[in-house]
Structures are given as C-alpha cells and as structure tokens.
Amino acid sequence: MNQIAEWDWDTKEKYIADINEWRKKFPVVRGLVASDDGEKIATVIQTEDNRFTTCVNGDVWEETFERLWSLKFTPDNKFICLTYKDYEWALAVDKEFWEDRFDSAWNLTLSPDGKNIAINVKKEESYGVSLNGNTWENRFVDARDIALSPDGTRTATLIQTKRLKEGDIFGFQEGIWTVAVDGTPWDKTFVNVWGVTFSPDSKHVAVEVRFNLYDYTIAIDGKTWEKVYNCVWEPLFKPDSNDIIAPVKTSDGWTLAINGQPVWDTYVQLWNQRFSPDGRRIAAIVAPEYGRWTIAVDNIPWNNSWSDAVLPPIFSPDSKRVAAVVKESRNPFHMESALHNVEGNNRYSIAVDGTPWPGDFEMVWDPIFSPGSDKVLAKVEKNGKYFIAIDGRIGKHGYEALWNPVFSPDGEKLLIRCVEGGRYYRRVVPIHEI
Amino acid sequence: MALAVKQKEKAWGKVLDAGLDETIKKLTPEKIEQVIKKALEKMGPGRLKTMVETCIHCGLCSEACHTYLSNDRDPTFAPVAKVKQTMWPILKNKGRVSPEFIRRAAEIAYTECNLCKRCSMYCPFGIDMAYIILSVRRICHLLGVTPLYLQDTAHSHAVTMNQMWVKQDDWIDTLQWQEEETRGEIKNPIIPINKEGADIMYSVIGPEPKFQAHLMGQAAVIMNVAGIDWTYPSFDGWDNSDMAMYSGDHEIMGRVKRAHFEAAMKLKVKKIVMGECGHAFRSIYDVGNRWLGLRMPPVPVIHAIQFYYELLREGRIKIKKKFDKPVTLHDPCNVIRGRGLHEMARYVTNALCEDFREMNPNKEYNFCCNAGGGVINCGPPWTKKRVISNRVKAEQMKATGAPIVITPCHNCHSGIEDVIKYYKLGMHTKFFSQIIVEVMEIPEKFKL
Ligand code: SF4
Numbered sequence: 043m044n045q046i047a048e049w050d051w052d053t054k055e056k057y058i059a060d061i062n063e064w065r066k067k068f069p070v071v072r073g074l075v076a077s078d079d080g081e082k083i084a085t086v087i088q089t090e091d092n093r094f095t096t097c098v099n100g101d102v103w104e105e106t107f108e109r110l111w112s113l114k115f116t117p118d119n120k121f122i123c124l125t126y127k128d129y130e131w132a133l134a135v136d137k138e139f140w141e142d143r144f145d146s147a148w149n150l151t152l153s154p155d156g157k158n159i160a161i162n163v164k165k166e167e168s169y170g171v172s173l174n175g176n177t178w179e180n181r182f183v184d185a186r187d188i189a190l191s192p193d194g195t196r197t198a199t200l201i202q203t204k205r206l207k208e209g210d211i212f213g214f215q216e217g218i219w220t221v222a223v224d225g226t227p228w229d230k231t232f233v234n235v236w237g238v239t240f241s242p243d244s245k246h247v248a249v250e251v252r253f254n255l256y257d258y259t260i261a262i263d264g265k266t267w268e269k270v271y272n273c274v275w276e277p278l279f280k281p282d283s284n285d286i287i288a289p290v291k292t293s294d295g296w297t298l299a300i301n302g303q304p305v306w307d308t309y310v311q312l313w314n315q316r317f318s319p320d321g322r323r324i325a326a327i328v329a330p331e332y333g334r335w336t337i338a339v340d341n342i343p344w345n346n347s348w349s350d351a352v353l354p355p356i357f358s359p360d361s362k363r364v365a366a367v368v369k370e371s372r373n374p375f376h377m378e379s380a381l382h383n384v385e386g387n388n389r390y391s392i393a394v395d396g397t398p399w400p401g402d403f404e405m406v407w408d409p410i411f412s413p414g415s416d417k418v419l420a421k422v423e424k425n426g427k428y429f430i431a432i433d434g435r436i437g438k439h440g441y442e443a444l445w446n447p448v449f450s451p452d453g454e455k456l457l458i459r460c461v462e463g464g465r466y467y468r469r470v471v472p473i474h475e476i
Numbered sequence: 477m478a479l480a481v482k483q484k485e486k487a488w489g490k491v492l493d494a495g496l497d498e499t500i501k502k503l504t505p506e507k508i509e510q511v512i513k514k515a516l517e518k519m520g521p522g523r524l525k526t527m528v529e530t531c532i533h534c535g536l537c538s539e540a541c542h543t544y545l546s547n548d549r550d551p552t553f554a555p556v557a558k559v560k561q562t563m564w565p566i567l568k569n570k571g572r573v574s575p576e577f578i579r580r581a582a583e584i585a586y587t588e589c590n591l592c593k594r595c596s597m598y599c600p601f602g603i604d605m606a607y608i609i610l611s612v613r614r615i616c617h618l619l620g621v622t623p624l625y626l627q628d629t630a631h632s633h634a635v636t637m638n639q640m641w642v643k644q645d646d647w648i649d650t651l652q653w654q655e656e657e658t659r660g661e662i663k664n665p666i667i668p669i670n671k672e673g674a675d676i677m678y679s680v681i682g683p684e685p686k687f688q689a690h691l692m693g694q695a696a697v698i699m700n701v702a703g704i705d706w707t708y709p710s711f712d713g714w715d716n717s718d719m720a721m722y723s724g725d726h727e728i729m730g731r732v733k734r735a736h737f738e739a740a741m742k743l744k745v746k747k748i749v750m751g752e753c754g755h756a757f758r759s760i761y762d763v764g765n766r767w768l769g770l771r772m773p774p775v776p777v778i779h780a781i782q783f784y785y786e787l788l789r790e791g792r793i794k795i796k797k798k799f800d801k802p803v804t805l806h807d808p809c810n811v812i813r814g815r816g817l818h819e820m821a822r823y824v825t826n827a828l829c830e831d832f833r834e835m836n837p838n839k840e841y842n843f844c845c846n847a848g849g850g851v852i853n854c855g856p857p858w859t860k861k862r863v864i865s866n867r868v869k870a871e872q873m874k875a876t877g878a879p880i881v882i883t884p885c886h887n888c889h890s891g892i893e894d895v896i897k898y899y900k901l902g903m904h905t906k907f908f909s910q911i912i913v914e915v916m917e918i919p920e921k922f923k924l
C-alpha cells in the first residue's frame with residue numbers, strides 16, 4: 043500500500059507508447075505486460091532474423107535471443123524475463139543477468155514486495171531452485187512447483203528423490219516424492235505431494251500428501267495430520283498463525299478441516315478456501331448440491347447458486363464482505379460452439395455477499411474492493427471490448443486492452459492502464475467519472 | 477470377408493502382467509470381502525443390482541461386441557458373460573471371492589471390454605455395460621490389482637497431471653521448439669503461452685509433447701492460418717487426457733480434471749478446444765466433471781472434429797486441393813456414441829477428401845477400435861490379444877478398399893495401426909489435422 047501511495051495520482055493522462063508503431067516496426071509483437079504503476083509497458087518482439095528481444099516503453103534491448111518469455115515487472119518497476127541463448131537459460135533483471143545459467147528455468151515467482159525472485163531450474167541434468175541467483179547445491183531427479191516464503195528468504199519445491207526404471211509401479215508406490223525446503227528434503231517421502239505453501243511467518247511448509255493409492259492427508263514440515271481422508275485439496279495457513287485449513291473428503295462428502303479436524307458441514311464439493319485479512323472468517327467455493335455452485339462463508343452458503351462455476355472468493359479489506367466471479371448458463375446442455383456463444387450461456391458476472399450484479403458479461407476478471415470496502419469493481423468484457431464495471435454498472439469507456447484497475451489509497455480515484463487506438467495510456471480517473 | 481486368425485483358441489496364450497500377478501499375492505478372501513463391501517456401499521449397490529437383475533440373458537448384446545465376434549463368438553466374450561464372470565459373483569457372494577477370481581475379473585474388465593457402450597444400444601433394457609465394468613475396475617483399483625502399464629500411466633497423471641511423465645520444463649520447451657519448427661511451414665507463426673483473455677485454450681494429450689510433437693506444430697499452423705485467438709498454459713492442466721478414469725482411481729481422475737478446468741479459468745479463456753482424442757473428451761464431458769460435482773465442464777469443451785467443422789463451414793480455413801487418395805473414417809466411440817459428432821465428422825471428411833468410403837456399420841453403430849477404454853494403455857503384454865480380438869474391425873476396414881483410415885482419436889489411431897499391421901491390410905491411419913495441413917490454402921501473409 044505504501045508503494046501505491048507513492049505513485050503519481052495527479053497526472054490525469056500519460057501517453058506512454060504507440061503500440062501500433064511497434065507493430066509496424068517489427069515482424070511480430072507479442073502480448074503486452076504493464077507495470078503495476080502503469081508507467082511502463084513491455085513486450086517481446088521478433089526481429090527480421092527470427093530472434094527475440096524486449097521492448098519497454100519503446101526502448102528496444104540491443105541484445106537478441108533465441109527464446110524469451112515470462113516477462114514481469116516487480117512492484118518497484120524492475121523488469122524481469124527469462125532468456126535463452128546458446129543452449130543456456132538466464133534470468134535478466136533490467137538487462138542484467140544472474141551469473142548462473144541453466145538448462146531450464148521456469149515458474150518465475152516474486153516475493154510480495156518484489157525484492158526476491160525464485161525460479162525452478164534444471165542444471166547439470168538435475169532439478170532444483172534458484173533464489174536471487176543462488177542456486178540450490180542439492181538438486182534432484184525432478185522438481186515441480188515452487189513456493190517462495192512471504193519474507194522472500196526461503197524456497198520450497200516438490201521433488202523426486204530417486205530415479206526409477208520405467209514402469210516400476212512398485213518402486214513408485216514405496217514413495218519417492220517429498221518436499222525440499224531451501225535445498226533440504228524432508229526425511230519422510232510419500233507416494234504424492236501437491237500444493238506446497240509457506241506459513242505467514244515463513245517458518246513452516248505444508249503440502250497435500252498421498253501415503254498410498256488411497257489415503258490422503260496434510261503434512262506440515264514433514265509431519266502428517268493423524269487423520270487420513272479419501273481425498274484432500276491444497277492447505278492454507280491462517281494469517282498470523284500456524285493453523286492450517288484444507289478441504290477433506292470423508293465418506294459423507296467434502297468438508298473443511300482445521301488442523302486435521304473436520305469443522306464444516308459436508309458438500310458435494312469444496313475448494314479454494316480463503317481467510318479474511320483479519321483471519322477470523324473463512325470463505326470457500328462449495329457445491330451445496332450436484333451441479334450448483336456458490337460461496338460458503340463460515341460454513342453458511344449464500345442463498346444464490348450458479349450452474350457453471352464460481353471462482354475463488356475475495357474478501358474486502360475490512361474482512362466483512364466477500365465477492366466472487368460467478369458463471370451461469372441458461373441451456374447448459376445445448377451444443378456449444380468454438381467460434382460463437384450460445385445465447386444465454388456462459389454468462390459471467392460478480393456476486394457480492396451472495397447478490398449477483400444485474401448484468402452479465404462475456405468475461406469477468408477477479409473483483410477488486412475499494413480500500414474502504416464499500417465499492418467493488420472488475421475488469422469485464424462486452425462485445426469484444428474491455429470495460430471497468432463498478433458495483434454492477436458498466437463504465438463508459440471500452441478499451442482494446444485493459445489491465446486490472448487500481449484504487450488510489452483514499453479510494454477516490456482509479457489508475458487505469460489501457461490501450462486505445464493502438465496506444466498505451468496511463469490514466470488517473472475519479473471514480474464518479476468511470 | 478473373414479480374415480483368418482492364426483490360431484483360433486486364445487492365440488495370445490497366458491499373458492503375464494506384474495500389475496495383476498504380483499498384486500493378487502497380497503490379497504486374501506477376507507481382505508477382498510472387506511474392501512468390496514466398503515466399495516459397494518459407496519457405489520450404491522442398488523443400481524448395480526438392478527442392472528444385473530434386469531438382464532434376462534437374451535444375448536442380444538453379444539452380436540454387438542467386437543471382442544465376441546472377433547473371437548469366433550466365443551461365449552466368454554459376450555457382454556453379459558463379462559458381467560457374469562465379474563459383478564454377478566461379486567454381488568452374489570457379497571464380496572467374498574478369491575484372489576484368483578479378482579485376477580480374472582481384472583483381466584476381463586481392463587482388457588476385454590472397451591467400455592464402448594455398443595452393446596447397450598442392442599440391449600432391450602439399455603443396460604449400461606460400461607458402468608458395470610467400470611465398477612469392477614474401481615473394485616480392482618481399490619484392491620491394488622491393475623495392469624502394470626495402465627497403473628504406471630495413472631501414477632504419471634498423479635505426479636505430473638499428464639499422461640506421459642512430461643516434466644514441467646519439457647512441456648514449455650516443446651511449445652517453444654514447436655513454434656520454431658512451424659517457422660518452416662508458415663511465416664511468423666506464434667504459439668502463445670499463457671495469453672490471458674485469449675478466446676480459446678487448446679489442449680492436447682501427454683503423448684503429443686512426448687512422441688508426436690509435430691501434431692502440435694500442425695495445430696499451430698491451423699490456429700495461425702484460421703486467425704484464432706488461442707493459447708496454451710505453461711503450467712499443469714494442459715493435458716486433457718485421463719487414464720485414471722479407466723484405472724478406477726477416481727480421486728486422481730478428479731484432480732487431473734480440476735487442474736485442466738482451473739488452467740482454462742486462470743487464463744480467462746472462453747472455450748477449451750481439444751485435439752483429436754476420444755477418452756479425454758469423455759473424461760472432461762461425462763465422467764471426471766461429474767465426479768467433481770460439475771454437471772457440465774465449467775468452460776465449454778469443443779472436440780477437434782467440431783472445431784474443424786466450424787472452421788471449414790465458416791471459411792476460416794479453405795481447401796486448396798482435396799486429398800486424392802481414397803479414405804475411410806473410423807468413428808471413435810467416445811465422441812460419436814458419446815457425443816454425436818458423426819455428421820460433423822462426415823462434413824469434415826467430405827470437405828477435405830475426394831473419395832470417402834464409409835465403413836459398415838458406421839456412425840453410432842461403428843465398431844470400437846479395441847484400443848479404447850484404456851485397453852491399449854495396458855501395454856505391450858496385451859497387444860496380441862487386443863488385435864486378435866478386433867478382427868471385425870480389420871474386416872470392416874479392408875472392405876472399404878481405402879488405403880487411408882481417418883482416426884480422429886489418439887487411442888483409435890494407435891490401436892487401428894496395430895490392427896492394420898497384424899492383419900497386413902496395407903493401410904495407414906491419419907488424423908484430420910494431418911490431412912488439413914496437407915490440403916489447406918496458405919494465405920499470402922503466411923507464405924514463406
Ligand atoms: S467392449 Fe463394448 S460392446 Fe463389448 S462388452 Fe464392452 S462395452 Fe459392450
């Protein structure tokens with residue numbers, strides 16, 4: 043929030059770059075990436091000789107690569123990407139490379155303040171993690187998924203501990219997967235591990251595990267919950283605490299367990315649980331009956347439910363309200379088409395505390411609460427253009443491209459990052475003008 | 477036109493499979509009874525019992541089954557006999573059966589039935605044989621008795637969310653490499669990775685990046701030329717296939733489907749278009765989604781046959797010169813009987829090919845390839861049995877006189893190629909996508 047307060051909230055409009063011009067200049071211009079504060083816009087461009095480089099606000103990096111992807115801005119506006127040249131991957135931050143080079147590099151992850159960068163890597167035929175260019179010395183047969191601690195100092199990944207002969211189902215069932223934290227594997231191995239996550243204090247790591255083909259539970263720092271379940275989904279730590287919640291499947295259906303004990307009613311499905319910022323409330327996606335979806339807050343489902351899907355719940359900053367993307371089809375069994383929409387189907391909207399917005403859209407991005415928790419807005423798509431919708435009302439302007447808007451700290455203005463007429467703009471607009 | 481099988485009786489001999497032979501050693505009748513009792517409670521024994529008791533043993537389903545017909549009407553291959561040797565005794569004895577019985581039940585359920593549902597269309601009561609046999613497979617899974625290759629595939633799904641142990645970095649590498657390859661076909665192709673808000677997420681099955689990456693290159697040519705706003709995820713969830721559905725591991729099946737749907741929702745795409753695969757469609761549209769509590773996929777899933785149909789109908793791709801060799805078309809059970817795409821498949825075939833010859837029977841009455849239902853995924857030990865048990869398919873194909881069989885499904889594609897080889901039919905299989913890139917017009921802006 044501090045960083046946001048430092049952004050330019052006074053200049054009404056900045057015309058940052060002419061994207062159409064870029065398109066004329068280079069054979070191919072790929073997807074655009076905007077910085078959080080809207081001051082920068084980046085892309086990958088292809089040169090005449092089929093090499094790639096980056097273009098940030100029109101500044102073209104003179105160095106070219108065979109491959110280039112995974113563009114990101116840090117919150118303090120450093121520009122990161124993964125580059126490939128002469129059979130080596132390298133991570134570049136503002137055109138400066140980490141010293142270490144890799145056979146593969148992926149899952150680029152930033153700490154919340156953007157000061158720490160982690161990636162999964164393959165080096166010398168073994169897999170691990172590199173944090174800020176310091177590559178784990180311990181590496182493994184395989185590594186998948188990465189978790190970076192909230193303080194940005196620790197990393198964890200899922201690892202395969204032993205090489206197996208092809209088709210060795212018995213060796214596999216003895217358990218050859220576990221978690222490595224800062225390069226050190228847990229003592230205990232499992233048949234499967236998924237959903238690795240750090241605690242808010244960065245000290246603990248939790249995952250879903252499967253002991254054999256049938257018994258699932260949650261493990262924290264290598265120690266498992268006593269109870270086993272028919273299935274589990276990914277664990278989540280409570281803010282300012284080491285308590286863990288995870289959806290678990292009992293013989294009656296899905297419920298939510300806290301530290302191993304089921305505490306909610308059972309549902310046909312339950313997943314994507316979230317804590318309120320104050321840690322006192324829990325919201326999750328549930329299916330109260332087969333084929334109907336809604337949000338349950340503290341085990342009380344909203345009165346309304348939807349046919350197709352409900353996306354992960356989002357709490358307001360004051361922890362009192364919950365919003366989510368909802369999707370409904372009037373004729374769910376109608377033959378769908380790849381190129382057209384079936385009238386009345388695939389209608390996206392936002393529901394706040396169970397009440398859907400009156401309109402619906404072709405697509406809706408995650409809802410965003412105002413700092414005072416009183417307003418909800420979202421990027422929406424209608425007739426192929428992107429708009430901002432506030433509390434169900436669609437904004438006046440449709441854009442060719444739009445990034446999620448950001449509220450000013452006082453909640454009075456919005457930062458809009460958009461492309462109009464082939465040009466990228468950064469605008470600051472009072473809420474009532476949207 | 478009867479094709480001779482070298483040795484009529486059980487020409488494949490006794491098949492050894494450690495996934496069955498070793499695992500039953502750990503079982504006792506007591507353990508089996510305990511596991512089955514628990515399993516039946518969850519499955520709702522009423523439904524199974526009603527199905528089994530409704531059957532009047534009329535045998536009308538027998539003539540529907542390619543394994544029965546291909547094995548010279550050996551009565552043990554009749555659909556009803558498959559139930560009689562598996563679920564009947566299980567229900568009758570309330571789960572108290574021997575380890576040897578389970579071994580035989582597993583062999584029948586995993587290698588003698590493709591869950592193709594052709595027999596259900598001939599049964600006066602519409603008894604759902606696939607449901608019964610899948611329930612037998614679930615029991616076998618819970619007892620740990622599964623053909624080794626199929627189990628290995630289920631393990632791959634569990635670890636990687638894909639069918640072929642494709643590592644996360646290998647997937648990304650394949651996408652980038654295929655874009656480079658496609659540069660040899662058209663000018664400035666793009667394989668977009670993680671393009672948020674694209675119209676379509678295109679999904680494939682694990683064997684494509686592993687062994688048949690050129691198919692991904694061909695898909696890229698079609699997408700670029702047709703001007704589709706599309707993308708692949710760089711992360712897990714790109715694979716639409718699901719052999720855990722067939723091994724009986726519902727929990728892994730659900731996990732794999734969830735990853736697939738969530739990848740699409742994360743990328744904010746409006747539709748998922750999937751490549752030419754049948755079982756993957758069943759897992760997304762029928763079985764896996766329902767296990768998760770979803771009536772329909774949360775993001776509509778369009779099978780490649782329908783996608784090509786739409787592209788051709790709307791002129792998004794145009795044909796330069798039709799494919800001139802005679803072709804026949806194999807109707808994959810899961811998207812024809814399971815989804816009704818047969819007329820679209822014919823539209824596409826006729827739009828692409830000059831000389832299309834129907835197999836008989838066809839459309840929803842077509843015979844299964846005998847690779848489906850996870851049977852081909854039981855691996856090499858079972859190949860001989862699989863091809864011998866589909867002589868009718870060989871006869872059906874031979875009668876068309878066409879050198880090319882279009883097989884818009886991966887399992888059909890491989891399985892039919894095996895049948896062709898065994899019966900020396902001198903034919904070849906092709907996907908629609910392969911013919912499309914051969915005959916399509918490349919617009920000026922994409923010409924090299
Ligand atoms: S293979 Fe097909 S026709 Fe034969 S028993 Fe199984 S579902 Fe029925």
Ligand code: SF4
Binds near residue numbers: 530533534600603
């Ligand atoms: S056709 Fe139906 S009723 Fe007759 S034997 Fe087959 S399953 Fe039983």
